[in-house]
Amino acid sequence: MEKHRHFIIHKPYGFLSQFITNQAKNKHKLLGELDFDFPENTMAVGRLDVKSEGLLLLTTNGKVSDYFTTSGNVEKEYYVQVNGEISEEDVKELQKGVEIGFDGKKYITKPCIVKKIDIPNFPERSKKIRDDRHGPTSWISVTLTEGKFRQVRKMTSAVGHPTLRLVRVRVGSILLGDLQVGEVREVDSLM
Template sequence: MIKKHRHFIIYKPYGFLSQFVNNQTKRKKKLLGELYNFPDKTMAIGRLDVKSEGLLLLTTDGKVSDFITTRGNVEKEYYVQVNGEIIPSKIEELKKGVEIGFDGKKYTTKPCKASIIKTPNLPKRAQKIRDERHGPTSWISITLTEGKFRQVRKMTSAVGHPTLRLIRVRVGAIKLEKLNVGEVKEIETLV
């Protein structure tokens, strides 16, 4: 009998690690297993750092995970609130690729899609970001097919607009819409 793999989508809240086991003994971190009773061998496909929110895919199928993260050129779209009023020339820099640090070396990101967007209708974050007295902010959309460690944060900093809030809203054809923060939904397939 062939074992059927299971697939999930989740709206990862701010403050949660994208994993099921905490390898740190000093600090207690919130883990995905606190949100749902996932089956054994469930793994996150890619990661969102503890300060990032949004769409996270999970599966019991390592082949699907490998395809999405490394071989499939699958698009990942992020809504990013950045410090300051970003101008079109900075968006063009992001689109062409910017130099960031990765694994102790300089790395130029692949060309991507980027645009300035209106403030999206998203749930308030659990931890306040800041208030207006600290100056203006902008919202942008960035769509990548790669995913280096903290890449989006490093990219926005490279053009002079550090990330204040980061939400993944899409992976391939799967969108975040209609999920509440912390909600988990089992789906038939991821690709």
């Protein structure tokens, strides 16, 4: 039996978290376009939307993928640049849970860890984020165990601070660390 393989990547902005698409004309790049020879049956563990960057796990083992996406107790941490100066009250509201829309219904997010952080040392994004002439921005760290569709973006909008940049820095105990944008690293295990 062939041994399963596992990878961590720093997903660049503008890439879909998939290898193939059913869309005839797809304007977004796919993971297979990264400079790496992935084995057949490699799948993304969870997703980062096309505008999000950072740590993405890949595996050839569906059971590993299921554990990370359905167990509900794997923490995911994001560094989020938001529009405006976010207040401590807004941070507390995010921590308690906010109402967002999901699948056409209202949903209250689970309590999570949110804190203001200093500007992280990330490389400039391939698509420029607006500049200071449009007002101040803030950075927060958001750590949660759920992962509804575009949840972090919806949460920051719910408190009046739309997300400008979102970078996942951790999944469970696996860190983005020093991975460069677009870099792929094979690892022994994701567990």
